[in-house]
Amino acid sequence: MTEFFQLLLSGMATGSIYALAALGFTLLWQASGTINFAQGEFVMLPAFMMLIGMNHGLNLAMSFALSCLVSILVLGWAFKRGVVDPLFKFGMMPIVVATIGLSIAMRNGVRGAYSSSPQPFPNIFPDTLFHFGEVTISATDIGTFVLALV
Numbered sequence: 001m002t003e004f005f006q007l008l009l010s011g012m013a014t015g016s017i018y019a020l021a022a023l024g025f026t027l028l029w030q031a032s033g034t035i036n037f038a039q040g041e042f043v044m045l046p047a048f049m050m051l052i053g054m055n056h057g058l059n060l061a062m063s064f065a066l067s068c069l070v071s072i073l074v075l076g077w078a079f080k081r082g083v084v085d086p087l088f089k090f091g092m093m094p095i096v097v098a099t100i101g102l103s104i105a106m107r108n109g110v111r112g113a114y115s116s117s118p119q120p121f122p123n124i125f126p127d128t129l130f131h132f133g134e135v136t137i138s139a140t141d142i143g144t145f146v147l148a149l150v
Helices: 003-034 038-056 060-088 093-115 138-149
Strands: 129-131 134-137
Touching: 003 038, 003 134, 003 138, 038 060, 060 093, 060 129, 093 138, 129 138
Parallel strands: none
Antiparallel strands: 129 134
């Protein structure tokens, strides 16, 4: 039973991240009637921007703010104006093909410019473990779950 609760809580934390990705697809579809198959890369690119900022001496908050600003401008505004708006009059299929191509280009661009190996990301939560009977929960799992709810 201890393992069940352990896996349940960790699974809920991980599942909340997937729920946020699904929410992104749903909001995009409801707001614009388009599908973006580069959604995962739209999450990956700001994460790498944060890593680059932190590797150049910015603190976590400043790196986060800068990557949010660049993401809004480049991934939001420029993507809508440069890809979606010109193709929208031709139907859904050209947008689908364009977002798949954009996904491939973004993934390979990060591989070429930064690295294809996994990169350690600084933990914003302490490495504290909480024990509830025999169930152990990490502060990271609790923080991920709470941030996904907010």
